[in-house]
Amino acid sequence: MKILRRTLIALTTAALLGAGAVGSAAAADVKSRMIRFGYGLAEDTNQGRATKRFVDEVAKLSDGKLKVRAFGAASLGSDVQMQNALIGGAQEMMVGSTATLVGITPEMALWDTPFLFANEKEADAVLDGPVGQKLLDKLQEKGLVGLVYWENGFRNLTNNKRAVNSLEDLGGIKLRVMQNNVFLDTFRTLGANAIPLSFSELFTALETQAVDGQENPFNTILTSKFYEVQKYLTVTNHVYSPWVMLASKKWWDKLSKDEQDILMQAARNARDFERQDTREEAARALGELEGKGMMVNTLTGDEVQRMREKIEPITQKVAADVGAELWNEVQQELARVRAQ
Secondary structure (H helix, E strand, O other), X not given: OHHHHHHHHHHHHHHHHHHHHHOOOOOOOOOOEEEEEEOOOOOOOHHHHHHHHHHHHHHHHOOOOEEEEEEOOOOOOOHHHHHXXXXXXXXXXXXXXXXXXXXXXXXXXXXXXXXXXXXXXXXXXXXXXXXXXXXXHHHHHHOEEEEEEEEEEEEEEEEOOOOOOOHHHHOOOEEEEOOOHHHHHHHHHOOOEEEEOOHHHHHHHHHOOOOOXXXXXXXXXXXXXXXXXXXXXEEXXXXXXXXXXXXXHHHHOOOOHHHHHHHHHHHHHHHHHXXXXXXXXXXXXXXXXXXOOOEEEEOOHHHHHHHHHHOHHHHHHHHHHHOHHHHHHHHHHHHHHHHO
Protein backbone atom coordinates (compact mmCIF):
# COMPACT_ATOMS: atom_id res chain seq x y z
CA MET A 1 0.00 0.00 0.00
CA LYS A 2 2.85 2.40 0.90
CA ILE A 3 4.59 1.53 -2.35
CA LEU A 4 1.36 2.17 -4.27
CA ARG A 5 0.84 5.49 -2.48
CA ARG A 6 4.41 6.61 -3.24
CA THR A 7 3.95 5.60 -6.87
CA LEU A 8 0.71 7.61 -7.17
CA ILE A 9 2.36 10.67 -5.59
CA ALA A 10 5.29 10.39 -7.97
CA LEU A 11 3.01 10.06 -10.99
CA THR A 12 0.85 13.01 -9.88
CA THR A 13 3.92 15.20 -9.31
CA ALA A 14 5.30 14.29 -12.71
CA ALA A 15 1.98 15.10 -14.34
CA LEU A 16 1.81 18.50 -12.64
CA LEU A 17 5.35 19.32 -13.63
CA GLY A 18 4.61 18.24 -17.16
CA ALA A 19 1.50 20.39 -17.34
CA GLY A 20 3.46 23.41 -16.19
CA ALA A 21 6.17 22.75 -18.76
CA VAL A 22 3.70 22.80 -21.61
CA GLY A 23 3.00 26.47 -20.94
CA SER A 24 6.66 27.48 -21.14
CA ALA A 25 8.30 28.66 -24.34
CA ALA A 26 11.08 26.10 -23.89
CA ALA A 27 8.66 23.16 -24.09
CA ALA A 28 6.28 24.79 -26.58
CA ASP A 29 6.32 24.21 -30.31
CA VAL A 30 8.56 27.19 -31.07
CA LYS A 31 11.40 27.10 -33.60
CA SER A 32 14.23 29.56 -34.02
CA ARG A 33 13.04 32.10 -36.60
CA MET A 34 14.10 35.51 -37.91
CA ILE A 35 11.17 37.88 -38.59
CA ARG A 36 11.54 41.01 -40.72
CA PHE A 37 9.29 43.78 -39.41
CA GLY A 38 8.94 47.01 -41.38
CA TYR A 39 7.50 50.40 -40.45
CA GLY A 40 7.43 53.85 -42.01
CA LEU A 41 8.54 56.30 -39.32
CA ALA A 42 11.90 56.83 -37.65
CA GLU A 43 13.21 54.75 -34.75
CA ASP A 44 12.77 57.60 -32.23
CA THR A 45 9.02 58.00 -32.93
CA ASN A 46 6.02 56.48 -31.19
CA GLN A 47 5.87 53.91 -33.99
CA GLY A 48 9.55 53.09 -33.53
CA ARG A 49 9.30 52.82 -29.75
CA ALA A 50 6.29 50.51 -29.98
CA THR A 51 8.09 48.36 -32.53
CA LYS A 52 11.00 48.07 -30.08
CA ARG A 53 8.52 46.97 -27.40
CA PHE A 54 7.13 44.33 -29.79
CA VAL A 55 10.66 43.06 -30.54
CA ASP A 56 11.39 42.74 -26.81
CA GLU A 57 8.04 41.09 -26.02
CA VAL A 58 8.51 38.46 -28.73
CA ALA A 59 12.00 37.66 -27.47
CA LYS A 60 10.79 37.39 -23.87
CA LEU A 61 7.73 35.26 -24.61
CA SER A 62 9.64 32.90 -26.91
CA ASP A 63 12.74 32.56 -24.69
CA GLY A 64 14.71 34.19 -27.49
CA LYS A 65 13.75 31.68 -30.18
CA LEU A 66 11.72 34.15 -32.23
CA LYS A 67 13.88 37.11 -33.24
CA VAL A 68 12.28 40.19 -34.77
CA ARG A 69 14.53 42.43 -36.86
CA ALA A 70 12.98 45.89 -37.22
CA PHE A 71 13.43 48.07 -40.31
CA GLY A 72 12.25 51.65 -39.80
CA ALA A 73 12.12 54.86 -41.83
CA ALA A 74 10.46 53.06 -44.78
CA SER A 75 13.73 51.25 -45.48
CA LEU A 76 11.74 48.26 -46.76
CA GLY A 77 9.53 50.53 -48.86
CA SER A 78 6.27 52.44 -48.52
CA ASP A 79 3.25 50.94 -46.77
CA VAL A 80 1.87 49.79 -50.12
CA GLN A 81 5.18 48.21 -51.11
CA MET A 82 5.46 46.40 -47.78
CA GLN A 83 1.86 45.19 -48.00
CA ASN A 84 2.63 43.69 -51.40
CA ALA A 85 5.78 42.08 -50.03
CA LEU A 86 3.73 40.48 -47.24
CA ILE A 87 1.12 39.21 -49.69
CA GLY A 88 3.87 37.67 -51.82
CA GLY A 89 5.63 36.16 -48.81
CA ALA A 90 8.83 38.19 -49.30
CA GLN A 91 8.46 39.92 -45.90
CA GLU A 92 6.96 38.61 -42.66
CA MET A 93 5.46 41.54 -40.73
CA MET A 94 4.83 45.29 -40.72
CA VAL A 95 2.80 48.06 -39.15
CA GLY A 96 1.26 50.74 -41.32
CA SER A 97 -1.78 52.77 -42.18
CA THR A 98 -5.20 51.20 -42.64
CA ALA A 99 -5.89 53.77 -45.36
CA THR A 100 -3.55 52.15 -47.88
CA LEU A 101 -5.40 48.84 -47.48
CA VAL A 102 -8.61 50.24 -48.95
CA GLY A 103 -7.48 49.31 -52.46
CA ILE A 104 -7.53 45.60 -51.60
CA THR A 105 -10.14 45.56 -48.81
CA PRO A 106 -12.73 48.30 -49.50
CA GLU A 107 -14.31 47.95 -46.04
CA MET A 108 -11.14 49.47 -44.53
CA ALA A 109 -12.46 52.81 -45.81
CA LEU A 110 -14.66 52.79 -42.72
CA TRP A 111 -11.73 54.08 -40.63
CA ASP A 112 -11.21 56.99 -43.05
CA THR A 113 -14.70 58.38 -42.45
CA PRO A 114 -14.30 62.08 -41.56
CA PHE A 115 -15.35 62.89 -37.99
CA LEU A 116 -16.30 59.25 -37.25
CA PHE A 117 -14.84 59.23 -33.71
CA ALA A 118 -15.14 62.05 -31.19
CA ASN A 119 -12.37 60.75 -28.88
CA GLU A 120 -9.93 57.93 -28.22
CA LYS A 121 -12.35 56.02 -25.98
CA GLU A 122 -14.76 55.59 -28.86
CA ALA A 123 -11.95 54.52 -31.19
CA ASP A 124 -10.60 51.89 -28.77
CA ALA A 125 -14.03 50.37 -28.20
CA VAL A 126 -14.80 50.01 -31.89
CA LEU A 127 -11.35 48.97 -33.11
CA ASP A 128 -10.88 46.34 -30.39
CA GLY A 129 -14.47 45.13 -30.61
CA PRO A 130 -16.42 42.95 -33.07
CA VAL A 131 -16.44 45.55 -35.86
CA GLY A 132 -12.68 46.01 -35.75
CA GLN A 133 -12.10 42.26 -35.71
CA LYS A 134 -14.48 41.74 -38.63
CA LEU A 135 -12.35 44.03 -40.78
CA LEU A 136 -9.12 42.35 -39.68
CA ASP A 137 -10.58 38.98 -40.63
CA LYS A 138 -11.38 40.22 -44.13
CA LEU A 139 -7.68 40.82 -44.80
CA GLN A 140 -7.01 37.08 -44.85
CA GLU A 141 -8.85 36.84 -48.16
CA LYS A 142 -6.13 39.09 -49.59
CA GLY A 143 -3.11 37.28 -48.17
CA LEU A 144 -2.68 39.32 -44.99
CA VAL A 145 -3.26 38.57 -41.31
CA GLY A 146 -4.38 41.54 -39.23
CA LEU A 147 -3.24 41.28 -35.61
CA VAL A 148 -4.10 44.51 -33.76
CA TYR A 149 -4.68 48.21 -34.31
CA TRP A 150 -2.24 50.84 -33.08
CA GLU A 151 -2.97 54.55 -32.76
CA ASN A 152 -1.68 57.11 -35.20
CA GLY A 153 -4.04 59.70 -33.77
CA PHE A 154 -6.39 62.46 -34.84
CA ARG A 155 -5.19 64.13 -38.03
CA ASN A 156 -4.70 67.89 -38.38
CA LEU A 157 -3.72 70.26 -41.19
CA THR A 158 -0.47 72.10 -41.86
CA ASN A 159 0.43 74.31 -44.82
CA ASN A 160 2.69 77.13 -45.96
CA LYS A 161 0.08 79.34 -47.66
CA ARG A 162 -2.24 80.71 -44.99
CA ALA A 163 -3.92 80.00 -41.67
CA VAL A 164 -7.01 77.87 -42.29
CA ASN A 165 -9.75 79.50 -40.21
CA SER A 166 -12.65 78.67 -42.49
CA LEU A 167 -13.75 76.25 -45.17
CA GLU A 168 -12.91 78.82 -47.83
CA ASP A 169 -9.28 79.05 -46.66
CA LEU A 170 -8.64 75.54 -47.99
CA GLY A 171 -9.34 76.72 -51.53
CA GLY A 172 -6.47 75.98 -53.92
CA ILE A 173 -4.00 74.68 -51.32
CA LYS A 174 -1.91 71.85 -52.80
CA LEU A 175 -2.42 69.33 -50.03
CA ARG A 176 -0.60 66.01 -49.84
CA VAL A 177 -2.91 63.17 -48.84
CA MET A 178 -2.48 59.42 -48.70
CA GLN A 179 -3.15 57.33 -51.79
CA ASN A 180 -6.72 56.75 -50.70
CA ASN A 181 -9.96 57.76 -52.43
CA VAL A 182 -11.81 58.85 -49.27
CA PHE A 183 -9.02 61.27 -48.36
CA LEU A 184 -8.74 62.51 -51.94
CA ASP A 185 -12.50 63.01 -52.32
CA THR A 186 -12.84 64.65 -48.90
CA PHE A 187 -10.25 67.35 -49.46
CA ARG A 188 -11.19 67.98 -53.07
CA THR A 189 -14.78 68.50 -51.90
CA LEU A 190 -13.48 70.95 -49.27
CA GLY A 191 -11.75 72.91 -52.04
CA ALA A 192 -8.12 71.82 -51.68
CA ASN A 193 -6.01 70.53 -54.54
CA ALA A 194 -5.49 67.05 -53.04
CA ILE A 195 -2.39 65.27 -54.30
CA PRO A 196 -1.66 61.60 -53.48
CA LEU A 197 1.92 60.99 -52.38
CA SER A 198 3.73 58.36 -50.31
CA PHE A 199 4.85 59.41 -46.84
CA SER A 200 8.51 58.70 -47.62
CA GLU A 201 8.43 61.45 -50.29
CA LEU A 202 6.51 64.00 -48.24
CA PHE A 203 9.24 66.03 -46.51
CA THR A 204 11.07 66.63 -49.77
CA ALA A 205 7.82 67.60 -51.50
CA LEU A 206 7.10 70.15 -48.77
CA GLU A 207 10.68 71.45 -48.81
CA THR A 208 10.67 71.94 -52.60
CA GLN A 209 7.11 73.33 -52.50
CA ALA A 210 5.82 70.62 -54.80
CA VAL A 211 2.96 70.61 -52.30
CA ASP A 212 1.84 73.36 -49.93
CA GLY A 213 0.66 71.27 -47.01
CA GLN A 214 -0.24 67.95 -45.50
CA GLU A 215 -2.38 66.40 -42.74
CA ASN A 216 -1.15 64.13 -39.96
CA PRO A 217 -1.34 63.74 -36.17
CA PHE A 218 0.68 66.13 -33.99
CA ASN A 219 3.17 63.38 -33.12
CA THR A 220 4.02 62.73 -36.76
CA ILE A 221 4.23 66.45 -37.57
CA LEU A 222 6.73 66.86 -34.74
CA THR A 223 8.89 63.76 -35.19
CA SER A 224 9.00 64.18 -38.98
CA LYS A 225 10.18 67.78 -38.47
CA PHE A 226 7.51 69.22 -40.73
CA TYR A 227 7.77 72.40 -38.65
CA GLU A 228 11.00 73.08 -40.56
CA VAL A 229 9.07 73.39 -43.83
CA GLN A 230 5.54 74.36 -42.66
CA LYS A 231 4.32 77.60 -41.10
CA TYR A 232 0.63 77.08 -40.25
CA LEU A 233 -1.03 74.35 -38.21
CA THR A 234 -4.81 74.10 -37.92
CA VAL A 235 -6.37 71.84 -35.29
CA THR A 236 -9.20 70.09 -37.12
CA ASN A 237 -9.26 66.53 -35.69
CA HIS A 238 -10.92 65.65 -38.98
CA VAL A 239 -10.06 61.93 -38.98
CA TYR A 240 -8.93 59.46 -36.35
CA SER A 241 -6.15 57.54 -38.02
CA PRO A 242 -5.28 54.00 -36.87
CA TRP A 243 -2.30 51.87 -37.79
CA VAL A 244 -2.60 48.12 -38.19
CA MET A 245 -0.06 45.40 -37.46
CA LEU A 246 0.04 42.88 -40.29
CA ALA A 247 1.63 39.53 -41.05
CA SER A 248 2.07 37.66 -44.31
CA LYS A 249 -0.59 34.92 -44.46
CA LYS A 250 1.74 32.70 -46.49
CA TRP A 251 4.23 32.90 -43.64
CA TRP A 252 1.73 32.97 -40.75
CA ASP A 253 0.06 29.74 -41.84
CA LYS A 254 3.41 27.94 -41.58
CA LEU A 255 3.80 28.88 -37.90
CA SER A 256 2.78 26.59 -35.08
CA LYS A 257 -0.15 27.53 -32.86
CA ASP A 258 2.30 28.31 -30.04
CA GLU A 259 4.29 30.66 -32.28
CA GLN A 260 1.12 32.42 -33.43
CA ASP A 261 -0.03 32.79 -29.82
CA ILE A 262 3.30 34.33 -28.80
CA LEU A 263 3.17 36.86 -31.63
CA MET A 264 -0.45 37.76 -30.88
CA GLN A 265 0.25 38.31 -27.19
CA ALA A 266 3.32 40.40 -28.00
CA ALA A 267 1.24 42.40 -30.47
CA ARG A 268 -1.41 43.16 -27.84
CA ASN A 269 1.22 44.15 -25.28
CA ALA A 270 2.90 46.45 -27.80
CA ARG A 271 -0.48 47.93 -28.77
CA ASP A 272 -1.29 48.87 -25.16
CA PHE A 273 2.15 50.43 -24.74
CA GLU A 274 1.88 52.28 -28.07
CA ARG A 275 -1.49 53.85 -27.35
CA GLN A 276 -0.41 55.17 -23.96
CA ASP A 277 2.89 56.43 -25.36
CA THR A 278 1.19 58.07 -28.36
CA ARG A 279 -1.36 59.89 -26.21
CA GLU A 280 1.23 61.16 -23.78
CA GLU A 281 3.37 62.37 -26.66
CA ALA A 282 0.44 64.06 -28.42
CA ALA A 283 -0.30 66.02 -25.25
CA ARG A 284 3.21 67.49 -25.45
CA ALA A 285 3.65 67.73 -29.21
CA LEU A 286 1.33 70.64 -29.93
CA GLY A 287 3.10 72.88 -27.41
CA GLU A 288 6.47 71.91 -28.85
CA LEU A 289 5.31 72.72 -32.37
CA GLU A 290 4.23 76.18 -31.20
CA GLY A 291 7.58 76.55 -29.47
CA LYS A 292 9.34 75.79 -32.73
CA GLY A 293 7.54 78.65 -34.44
CA MET A 294 4.44 77.16 -36.02
CA MET A 295 1.37 79.41 -36.01
CA VAL A 296 -1.42 77.35 -34.49
CA ASN A 297 -5.16 77.93 -34.65
CA THR A 298 -8.18 75.77 -33.87
CA LEU A 299 -11.26 75.56 -36.07
CA THR A 300 -14.42 76.75 -34.36
CA GLY A 301 -17.29 74.36 -33.83
CA ASP A 302 -19.30 76.22 -36.46
CA GLU A 303 -16.58 75.77 -39.08
CA VAL A 304 -16.24 72.09 -38.24
CA GLN A 305 -19.98 71.70 -38.72
CA ARG A 306 -19.77 73.48 -42.08
CA MET A 307 -17.10 71.01 -43.15
CA ARG A 308 -19.21 68.08 -41.96
CA GLU A 309 -22.15 69.31 -44.01
CA LYS A 310 -19.96 69.92 -47.05
CA ILE A 311 -18.59 66.39 -47.03
CA GLU A 312 -21.85 64.62 -46.17
CA PRO A 313 -21.90 63.06 -49.67
CA ILE A 314 -18.47 61.53 -48.92
CA THR A 315 -19.75 60.10 -45.63
CA GLN A 316 -22.75 58.59 -47.38
CA LYS A 317 -20.52 57.17 -50.09
CA VAL A 318 -18.34 55.50 -47.45
CA ALA A 319 -21.46 54.02 -45.86
CA ALA A 320 -22.54 52.64 -49.24
CA ASP A 321 -19.05 51.34 -50.10
CA VAL A 322 -18.54 49.47 -46.82
CA GLY A 323 -22.10 48.18 -46.82
CA ALA A 324 -25.19 49.07 -44.83
CA GLU A 325 -24.72 46.17 -42.42
CA LEU A 326 -21.18 47.18 -41.40
CA TRP A 327 -22.09 50.88 -41.28
CA ASN A 328 -25.04 50.17 -39.01
CA GLU A 329 -22.91 47.96 -36.77
CA VAL A 330 -20.36 50.71 -36.18
CA GLN A 331 -23.07 53.28 -35.53
CA GLN A 332 -24.73 50.95 -33.00
CA GLU A 333 -21.38 50.36 -31.27
CA LEU A 334 -20.72 54.09 -31.11
CA ALA A 335 -24.18 54.70 -29.65
CA ARG A 336 -23.51 52.07 -27.00
CA VAL A 337 -20.15 53.62 -26.03
CA ARG A 338 -21.61 57.13 -25.94
CA ALA A 339 -24.48 55.97 -23.75
CA GLN A 340 -21.99 54.71 -21.18
